[in-house]
Amino acid sequence: MGDVIEVSELTKRYGNKTAVDRLSFTVRPGRVTGFLGPNGAGKSTTLRMILGLDSPTAGSATVGGVPFRQHPRGLRHVGALLDAGHVHGGLSASAHLSALARSNAIPRCRVDEVLQEVGLAEAASRRIGGFSLGMKQRLGIAAALLGDPPVLMFDEPINGMDPEGVLWVRRLFRRLAAEGRTVFLSSHLMSEMENTADQLVVIGRGRLIAAESVRDFAARGTRRSVVVGTPQAAELAALLTAAGASVEPEGSAGAERLAVTGLPAERIGALAFENRIQLAELTTRTASLEAAFMELTADSTEYLAGQPR
Numbered sequence: 001m002g003d004v005i006e007v008s009e010l011t012k013r014y015g016n017k018t019a020v021d022r023l024s025f026t027v028r029p030g031r032v033t034g035f036l037g038p039n040g041a042g043k044s045t046t047l048r049m050i051l052g053l054d055s056p057t058a059g060s061a062t063v064g065g066v067p068f069r070q071h072p073r074g075l076r077h078v079g080a081l082l083d084a085g086h087v088h089g090g091l092s093a094s095a096h097l098s099a100l101a102r103s104n105a106i107p108r109c110r111v112d113e114v115l116q117e118v119g120l121a122e123a124a125s126r127r128i129g130g131f132s133l134g135m136k137q138r139l140g141i142a143a144a145l146l147g148d149p150p151v152l153m154f155d156e157p158i159n160g161m162d163p164e165g166v167l168w169v170r171r172l173f174r175r176l177a178a179e180g181r182t183v184f185l186s187s188h189l190m191s192e193m194e195n196t197a198d199q200l201v202v203i204g205r206g207r208l209i210a211a212e213s214v215r216d217f218a219a220r221g222t223r224r225s226v227v228v229g230t231p232q233a234a235e236l237a238a239l240l241t242a243a244g245a246s247v248e249p250e251g252s253a254g255a256e257r258l259a260v261t262g263l264p265a266e267r268i269g270a271l272a273f274e275n276r277i278q279l280a281e282l283t284t285r286t287a288s289l290e291a292a293f294m295e296l297t298a299d300s301t302e303y304l305a306g307q308p309r
């Protein structure tokens with residue numbers, strides 16, 4: 001159902017500042033793709049170019065093989081939330097969505113459906129001016145969903161949401177992807193993407209840093225290790241070292257936990273079993289995504305501790 005978003009050698013310069021630098025990546029349907037980068041990395045500029053709101057200095061961006069501006073179906077083809085604060089505060093939620101529906105030839109009944117969907121049915125006739133940021137995000141998501149589009153893009157959709165809102169929006173994105181849509185969302189926080197996205201496009205200073213699955217991205221960070229708890233720590237450590245693993249005691253001296261790298265949990269368990277060593281714990285520690293992200297973008301943050309770089 002979804003369409004592929006294809007960004008190719010996309011470049012945007014403002015004067016002598018290069019906001020987006022020969023960026024190429026593909027966003028596929030049926031999964032949630034996170035667009036990740038520190039503040040000022042060029043995410044919003046890229047999204048605006050995909051939507052045809054900014055023209056590239058060089059390169060191209062297409063949705064379903066065609067530049068977005070050439071799609072006759074507009075909101076019925078790509079739904080987007082760019083800046084939740086950028087709505088007319090004097091209108092009610094329902095009037096705002098009705099106007100959008102009219103100008104995009106979307107049936108009026110969709111307005112009530114999407115308000116219901118985002119949990120704003122009760123607030124439909126209230127002025128948007130009095131909405132919290134979280135409510136404005138929900139309204140922006142409602143606008144993106146209005147045309148029931150196969151492609152959805154959201155810029156920092158989780159900003160300003162309360163914990164319950166975050167859980168709701170995660171489920172919504174996952175469902176939209178499961179329906180076969182293309183779902184592309186930006187964030188500057190790895191922690192937001194960790195439980196939401198399947199795929200990641202990571203940029204820093206306008207350049208591509210990584211485009212891969214969340215799992216592969218995590219594997220780039222700290223090496224995978226296995227934590228083993230046992231009352232026979234010294235004995236097991238000797239066996240594991242002999243089998244080629246590297247072993248570090250965990251915590252304070254005399255602790256009965258070992259951090260093991262270089263052998264998978266199954267091998268460690270088998271070795272212990274064969275040698276009648278009792279295990280109290282055997283846990284594979286997955287690399288922290290946050291660590292991988294910090295490591296990879298360390299050179300690309302625009303400002304470090306308030307210092308322009």
Ligand SMILES: Nc1ncnc2c1ncn2[C@@H]1O[C@H](COP(=O)(O)OP(=O)(O)OP(=O)(O)O)[C@@H](O)[C@H]1O
Nearest residue numbers: 014017019037038039040041042043044045046188
């Ligand atoms: N209209 C503009 N004129 C000049 N510079 C701009 C303009 N728009 C963006 N920039 C610059 O381009 C760079 C990328 O900005 P962009 O807003 O795309 O980043 P971002 O990754 O979305 O960051 P944030 O999360 O802070 O919004 C920044 O250095 C920004 O200052």
